[in-house]
Amino acid sequence: MKWSRLTALCFAAVLAASPALTGCSSGGGDDDGxxxxxxxxxxxxxxxxxxxxxxxxxxxxxxxxxxxxxxxxxxxxxxxxxxxxxxxxxxxxxxxxxxxxxxxxxxxxxxxxxxxxxxxxxxxxxxxxxxxxxxxxxxxxxxxxxxxxxxxxxxxxxxxxxxxxxxxxxxxxxxxxxxxxxxxxxxxxxxxxxxxxxxxxxxxxxxxxxxxxxxxxxxxxxxxxxxxxxxxxxxxxxxxxxxxxxxxxxxxxxxxLDVLDTVPASALATYKKDLGDRAIDHPTAQNLHVGFPKDLPHFGGAEGVLRRKAISMAINREQICANIFYGARLPARDFTASTLPGFRGDLPGVQWLSYNPDEAKKLWAQADAISPWSGDLQIAYNSDGDHQAVIEAIANSVKNTLGIAAGPAPYPTFKNLRDEITHRSLNKAFRYAWQGDYPSMFEFLTSQYLTGSETNDIDYANPEFDRLLNAALAAPTPDQGYALLAQAQTLLLADMADVPVLEYNAASARxxxxxxxxxxxxxxxxxxxxxx
Structure with a gap:
């Protein structure tokens, strides 16, 4: 839902009498309980x-x-x-x-x-x-x-x-x-x-x-x-x-402020030293993807599958996790999260989630043979959510690998971006994410990829995926259900429904x-x- 619900991991406008103020006078220091x-x-x-x-x-x-x-x-x-x-x-x-x-x-x-x-x-x-x-x-x-x-x-x-x-x-x-x-x-x-x-x-x-x-x-x-x-x-x-x-x-x-669920990227190198036992670090069921609107030019049909796979293989996830997040993020290995029951990190097609510049260029060239690339790749994100560094890194990795113009497209607030995504008025790729509402791979997959789901922001539709998802739900044992979910995710990888990039370790503080x-x-x- 939410996330259920899509992960905002963002902030709206702050009450501030002056842009120079760093504290927001929230009253966190009082003793009213x-x-x-x-x-x-x-x-x-x-x-x-x-x-x-x-x-x-x-x-x-x-x-x-x-x-x-x-x-x-x-x-x-x-x-x-x-x-x-x-x-x-x-x-x-x-x-x-x-x-x-x-x-x-x-x-x-x-x-x-x-x-x-x-x-x-x-x-x-x-x-x-x-x-x-x-x-x-x-x-x-x-x-x-x-x-x-x-x-x-x-x-x-x-x-x-x-x-x-x-x-x-x-x-x-x-x-x-x-x-x-x-x-x-x-x-x-x-x-x-x-x-x-x-x-x-x-x-x-x-x-x-x-x-x-x-x-x-x-x-x-x-x-x-x-x-x-x-x-x-x-x-x-x-x-x-x-x-x-x-x-x-x-x-x-x-x-x-008493608690902060997401330490900013600028502090990840030092927050554990700064806070000691007040720093919190453990895996959570959250992920980050790059999505592509259904009608975005060059991203439909067979051409779109090739381009999404090329972009995926052009992203150096390990470098991003190490250099920006200091281990507070992990490279994505599927469309859910590794902390959830039934997770498998060895799905057929998982190679498309690994950095491979040569293969990325080959796939991009195959897409060009269908329809030559034009324009640039813009990736929308909300500026109030500490996403600039990671979106810039993704765009630069794609630009340097594929030799195309690529860059971030900031939106002032999470609400601004979500409104355009929800109303299908966005005309560029976009950062989006999911944070578990209940501990199940089904929630991640049904909410985002089932045909007709209101939270299927990319309008992905594959009847065979829907069939496998429903068969997994009806399976007599969890192991049989997870085996069918693996088949469903294999289809998502083959279609490269969107581009999974990262999953999260909590980097939080009190x-x-x-x-x-x-x-x-x-x-x-x-x-x-x-x-x-």
Whole structure:
């Protein structure tokens, strides 16, 4: 979702009286029990099914509670679900825990979930994460615009605490996915004005909404009515929005910020020495790719496959990881992340992800034989996300290897770039990424490459890939499912759907005022950040 959700790893405009100021006066040094964390302006209002980037996602996941939740290591637990029963992984009966309310005092019922899922799936509502509902019977009738039906026939309310879910086929991933934000419930008041609700959301999670000062900060406070498995160990969170990671890092050092999930590239060589045990470093489920719009000249059909493979083999990933990131990034070996169950680093076609200048030139020449190259290769990125160095390095590697004009194309903010990508108005290659919402390779692959997925930003479509993905979901054992996923990824490599470049190790930091850990997905374990 998000990421679920596309990884913003970015920041929106900072509140600053003067460009010379490095601190943002966030109030992080006070003793009110609130924790200040880095953030950026969400792309959209805070609606669970319409949030597919991590700036909105990190807030939405604090405000809402789902049927399940994931701990710091990615292990899943029941949250609002008392039980999730299925004899065949296709037909589910879900029973809720009793006496759970939204922060406006209204009860959370089975209908709260069913109505929210139907709203998220309805094509006319254009929710960015509606793809998650595609396994449910009746999704194809409601997802079209105009819809053939208003509700999915595979969802039935039994009583206030019980509902059933019928899938079109067995799924080894469905129950695990039920902690993902599109599956959160909504109160009845949301449907009166969904946009207004997203500006001032009413949830049922460990925190409750306090305020949103756009492009400055979002504040949430601990929810005293929450009684699930992840209660807040702090009084609240201030999500402070920064113009750059460098400014955020300076604030961390100055004592104005409690946690920073991404240390800037400029500090990676020294941050462990600077911070000691306050520096955090471990692998996470995140990646970075270069995508190409479907209609971008020279990147369609057989010519496009050859050019994407040539560009991939023209990128010196090892050098970028060593010289820019000091080991905080790793060369990509597939389209997911090596920390996820089922990962294989030896897929057929993985050679196209290795630096090979001679082969890159041969493939480029083969593409020229189909249609001679013209113009230059521009790679869009958001300037507020510390991406300049890596995009410049990618472009220079391509330029020096292939002998073409290539360079970065900066956008002021993540929101600016995401809006053009979402609306299909971008006319250049672009940096994009994914950060896991639940610990599964299926989430990475379904969200980004399944035909028709709203988060399939490159509009990739391959019926055989879709078939293999669905067959993997229905496989009787995980090992059989992962073997089918390997075949599906082999197709992605053969098509070079996009260009996988890097995956992440967390390079994060905390102040000396808090105890904090980074999760399996690369964000902080916000509920468990404790003030000293």
């Amino acid at each position: 609130y924790v200040t964390v880095n953030a950026g302006e969400p792309q959209n209002p805070l609606l669970p099914a319409n949030t597919n980037e991590n700036q909105g996602g990190r807030v939405v996941d604090r405000l809402f509670a789902g049927l399940k939740y994931y701990d710091v290591d990615g292990k899943s637990y029941n949250e609002m679900a008392q039980s999730i029963d299925s004899p065949d992984r296709q037909h589910y009966t879900i029973t809720l825990k009793p006496d759970w309310t939204f922060t406006d005092g209204t009860p959370v019922t089975a209908k709260s979930f069913v109505d929210a899922w139907n709203y998220g799936a309805l094509g006319s509502n254009a929710q960015l994460s509606s793809w998650v509902f595609s396994p449910i019977v009746g999704y194809t009738d409601v997802s079209v615009d105009p819809p053939k039906a208003q509700t999915m026939s595979g969802l039935k309310v039994v009583d206030n605490r019980t509902f059933t879910v019928d899938l079109t086929q067995p799924s080894m991933d469905f129950e695990l996915s039920l902690g993902f934000s599109p599956f959160y419930p909504l109160p009845d008041v949301a449907y009166k004005d969904m946009k207004a609700f997203g500006e001032h959301p009413i949830g049922n999670g460990p925190y409750q909404f306090s305020s949103w000062d756009h492009n400055v900060k979002i504040v949430v406070q601990a929810n005293p009515g929450y009684h699930g498995g992840r209660p807040a160990k702090n009084k609240g969170l201030r999500f402070m929005m920064y113009q750059s990671f460098d400014t955020a890092y300076a604030d961390l050092l100055a004592g104005n 102040s000396d005022r808090v105890q904090a850990k980074v999760t399996w997905a690369g964000l902080f374990d916000f509920e468990n950040i404790e003030k000293k």
